[in-house]
Amino acid sequence: MKHIVIFAFLMLSFLASAQQQVEKWKVIEVILNGPNNGNPFVENNISAVFTTAGHSDTIAGFYDGNGKYKVRFSPAIEGKWTYQTISNVKALNGKKGAFVCTPALKENHGPVVVKDTFHFAYADGKPHFSFGTTCYAWVHQGDSLANLTLKTLSNGYFNKMRMCIFPKDYDWNKNEPELYPFEGKPLKDWDYTRFNPAYFRNIEKRIQQLDSMGIEADLIVFHPYDRWGFKDMGMAVNEFYIKYIIARFAAFKNVWWSMANEYDFMNSLKTEDWDKIIRLFAENDPYNRLRGIHNGAKWYDHTNPLLTHASIQNEDTYKAKELRKKYKKPVVYDECRYEGNVPWSWGNLTPQEMINKFWRGITNGGFAGHGETYVMEDPVKWPSESDDILWWSKGGVLRGQSAERIKFAKGIVEQSPGQLSPYPLFFDWAPFSAVAYKDEYILAYLNLDQPKSAFINTLPKNTSYKADIIDTWNMTITPVEGELKGTVLIQLPQKPGIVIRFIKSNSK
Numbered sequence: 001m002k003h004i005v006i007f008a009f010l011m012l013s014f015l016a017s018a019q020q021q022v023e024k025w026k027v028i029e030v031i032l033n034g035p036n037n038g039n040p041f042v043e044n045n046i047s048a049v050f051t052t053a054g055h056s057d058t059i060a061g062f063y064d065g066n067g068k069y070k071v072r073f074s075p076a077i078e079g080k081w082t083y084q085t086i087s088n089v090k091a092l093n094g095k096k097g098a099f100v101c102t103p104a105l106k107e108n109h110g111p112v113v114v115k116d117t118f119h120f121a122y123a124d125g126k127p128h129f130s131f132g133t134t135c136y137a138w139v140h141q142g143d144s145l146a147n148l149t150l151k152t153l154s155n156g157y158f159n160k161m162r163m164c165i166f167p168k169d170y171d172w173n174k175n176e177p178e179l180y181p182f183e184g185k186p187l188k189d190w191d192y193t194r195f196n197p198a199y200f201r202n203i204e205k206r207i208q209q210l211d212s213m214g215i216e217a218d219l220i221v222f223h224p225y226d227r228w229g230f231k232d233m234g235m236a237v238n239e240f241y242i243k244y245i246i247a248r249f250a251a252f253k254n255v256w257w258s259m260a261n262e263y264d265f266m267n268s269l270k271t272e273d274w275d276k277i278i279r280l281f282a283e284n285d286p287y288n289r290l291r292g293i294h295n296g297a298k299w300y301d302h303t304n305p306l307l308t309h310a311s312i313q314n315e316d317t318y319k320a321k322e323l324r325k326k327y328k329k330p331v332v333y334d335e336c337r338y339e340g341n342v343p344w345s346w347g348n349l350t351p352q353e354m355i356n357k358f359w360r361g362i363t364n365g366g367f368a369g370h371g372e373t374y375v376m377e378d379p380v381k382w383p384s385e386s387d388d389i390l391w392w393s394k395g396g397v398l399r400g401q402s403a404e405r406i407k408f409a410k411g412i413v414e415q416s417p418g419q420l421s422p423y424p425l426f427f428d429w430a431p432f433s434a435v436a437y438k439d440e441y442i443l444a445y446l447n448l449d450q451p452k453s454a455f456i457n458t459l460p461k462n463t464s465y466k467a468d469i470i471d472t473w474n475m476t477i478t479p480v481e482g483e484l485k486g487t488v489l490i491q492l493p494q495k496p497g498i499v500i501r502f503i504k505s506n507s508k
Helices: 002-018 143-153 197-212 235-249 271-284 317-327 351-362 402-414
Strands: 021-023 028-033 046-052 055-060 068-073 079-087 096-102 112-115 119-122 131-134 160-164 182-185 189-195 216-222 255-260 310-313 331-335 367-370 433-437 441-445 453-456 463-471 476-479 488-491 498-507
Touching (some): 028 079, 046 068, 055 235, 068 079, 189 197, 189 235, 197 216, 197 235, 235 271, 255 271, 317 331, 317 351, 351 441, 367 402
Parallel strands (some): 021 096, 131 160, 160 216, 216 255, 310 331, 331 367
Antiparallel strands (some): 046 079, 112 119, 433 441, 441 498, 453 488, 463 498
16 A cells, blocks of 8 residues: 555656646747638637636637647746637637646746836836837848847847837838738738738747847837738728737737837828727737837827827937826837938937937936937938848847947946836926935936036935946946035036936935
8 A cells, every 4th residue: 555655646746747837927838730721810719718726817829820729828827727728610629738837937027017107017026127229120131130130139238129010111121021921922912811820930939039138029010111011901900910919929928019100100090990909909918918009290199098108209208207297107218219320310310319318218207219220331322222231120230339328327227226206306407307216216317418516405314325426428437425415516527418326325
């Protein structure tokens, strides 16, 4: 009898160790073989109910071609889970299984969510400060250039990437993609009832590569810069496409949804259509990933409660404080013009002004986004045929000077012990700005002004601070001697782009 008990124990231990496991917030796939005759994208459906103690999630699946059906799930609760599939196809219906959700490892903080109305944080509570960039069509350029883009990103400049799901047609972006989202023939002979799974597999590969570097994938669902007809598919096809990309991509924890790049330039869609598109994501995404909509000339009404944050195209990043009050949600200037030398005004900022826009956004309670548009030949020539790989369109390498300084700013901000909010620091009535975590960590920015000193009379009188003079361009940090409190006069190096940082040292 003793031997039987020992054998049973060993068998249970073996089964437990052999049981499928997935780390919290990562992805488990249920993969089933089924029919590939007819049109599986339209005729067949699959979903699964995932259950743990006192909780269940119903997750829609998708057809991945070649008779493969998949349901992707990202568990947020540790412990044992079971699942059962639901399908109109007998061979796919009622399939059962189980897995264990294990604790998140050190570098896995979960998806980014809205925290305390105006801020972002990871699911484990760690603050997320958005330092984004734009590479609209990098996923459509093939492995060689995409791998170079990933190598550039590995330097840690950014933690969010804006990128188009559909290919893009615009200046310096005229090459054909290697893959197309639907079956058919370019340029416009598409069967909108049949997706090309290889196209979407390529995108999800890039999403996962970004996630491995701690970078959020801000997926642009629609855009107007198109020669293939994808901007004019009609709302029925749009809904079909939206449900498919939710089923494929939503389980990846670093996914954000951007309804459009410059939504108001897509003439075939009216405001009520965009309202419906936003609602489709809110109703069908089981993980409630972040949702925004990016404007051209006309801003969308970001008070829409189904939008999680305000995604803004505007260069006035210092107005973030006003927009926070207006929209009651995080404000991200995803496009505040780009560093570069192209003939268009949106793409010829100096690197100094790019950094200025970042710091003005940061110290007014918002977030800013980077982009780079350098043409290395004569910029007055109509898009150079010999050098059309601009970071903003295709990725590759960064040629400008702002990225390293954005990385520096990111490091300064991430040293805060918590979320940063506008702080009423008084500077001789000058239009300077400051943010703080409570009264413990304060960042005050003096714009591109170059004062010899800063007179400040609003530091808490019962609190002492250590102060640093931060040169945002030269990327230096110089401590101020002694401890400060109450009214202080700080001598400055008389250079543009200075930040004064106050770190609480003690209380009396």
